[in-house]
Amino acid sequence: MDSEEGSGLTVQKSRKMKQPEAIRPSPNIKEDKETEDMQKEALNRRNAWEPSVFYSLGNEMFSFTGQEISIRETLDSFGAVIWPAAVALCQYLEKNQEKLGLLDKAVLELGAGTGLVSIVASLLGAWVTATDLPEVLSNLNFNLSRNTRGRCRYTPQVAALSWGHEVQQNFPSSIYHYDYVLCADVVYHHNFLEELLITMQHFCKHETTLLWANKVRFPSDLAFIENIKNVFNITLLEEIPHEEVRIYQATLKK
Numbered sequence: 624m625d626s627e628e629g630s631g632l633t634v635q636k637s638r639k640m641k642q643p644e645a646i647r648p649s650p651n652i653k654e655d656k657e658t659e660d661m662q663k664e665a666l667n668r669r670n671a672w673e674p675s676v677f678y679s680l681g682n683e684m685f686s687f688t689g690q691e692i693s694i695r696e697t698l699d700s701f702g703a704v705i706w707p708a709a710v711a712l713c714q715y716l717e718k719n720q721e722k723l724g725l726l727d728k729a730v731l732e733l734g735a736g737t738g739l740v741s742i743v744a745s746l747l748g749a750w751v752t753a754t755d756l757p758e759v760l761s762n763l764n765f766n767l768s769r770n771t772r773g774r775c776r777y778t779p780q781v782a783a784l785s786w787g788h789e790v791q792q793n794f795p796s797s798i799y800h801y802d803y804v805l806c807a808d809v810v811y812h813h814n815f816l817e818e819l820l821i822t823m824q825h826f827c828k829h830e831t832t833l834l835w836a837n838k839v840r841f842p843s844d845l846a847f848i849e850n851i852k853n854v855f856n857i858t859l860l861e862e863i864p865h866e867e868v869r870i871y872q873a874t875l876k877k
């Protein structure tokens with residue numbers, strides 16, 4: 624198994640095809656008290672007034688669930704910068720945390736990029752597997768590690784996952800079950816929209832909820848929305864007009 628030295632997280636790289644754990648481990652109970660203290664400390668600091676978002680060179684800072692989150696961005700790839708739908712989805716997860724009840728839920732993120740959404744889901748108590756293309760995993764692992772270590776009920780996993788037909792082989796649906804599949808800005812001008820839909824379908828069983836946030840930019844984005852309706856029942860949960868971001872909930876059609 625390849626691991627990023629000193630990161631505390633394990634990255635499964637595609638060349639070895641080591642798959643992420645499919646069975647949820649016991650929660651990091653020992654960390655609970657520490658997490659509680661850190662949350663209180665972060666809340667106190669936030670209440671004393673701090674901006675919720677600010678910038679520094681190479682790092683973007685956020686505040687979600689009373690915790691400061693520092694995201695390293697690079698210019699390496701599409702997945703190395705934070706996209707608007709990720710921020711919108713994090714705000715949605717935080718605002719609706721009681722309704723969604725992510726505590727102890729198994730969550731998969733597709734196209735996780737810098738990892739912001741997976742970090743917030745982990746901070747909300749979910750057991751998260753963050754996935755993306757192999758070239759994105761190093762930065763993803765770095766961000767997840769530094770923002771979740773000692774703060775989360777479950778240590779998140781990072782795994783290589785390319786959308787498409789191979790998902791059945793690499794992530795057999797008899798083994799991998801998720802309560803939520805999260806996606807932010809995975810629909811844009813690329814040639815894998817069909818593969819993306821196949822992948823969403825693969826991971827969504829009837830009890831799975833897909834939460835998908837996207838900036839709607841191109842006619843192909845609208846076409847994807849029409850295509851997804853053939854497979855899923857979809858509900859528009861929220862629209863953020865100034866960002867042109869929509870957040871959808873989808874469940875597999877019976």
Ligand SMILES: C[S@@+](CC[C@H](N)C(=O)[O-])C[C@H]1O[C@@H](n2cnc3c(N)ncnc32)[C@H](O)[C@@H]1O
Pocket residue numbers: 700701702703704705706707708709710733734735736737755756759784785786806807808809811813815818
């Ligand atoms: C626009 S970025 C969004 C990243 C992140 N979700 C966000 O909102 O900040 C799209 C993400 O999808 C990933 N991606 C693109 N094509 C992919 C494919 N064929 N298989 C798996 N991931 C892919 C990219 O690496 C990238 O991380």
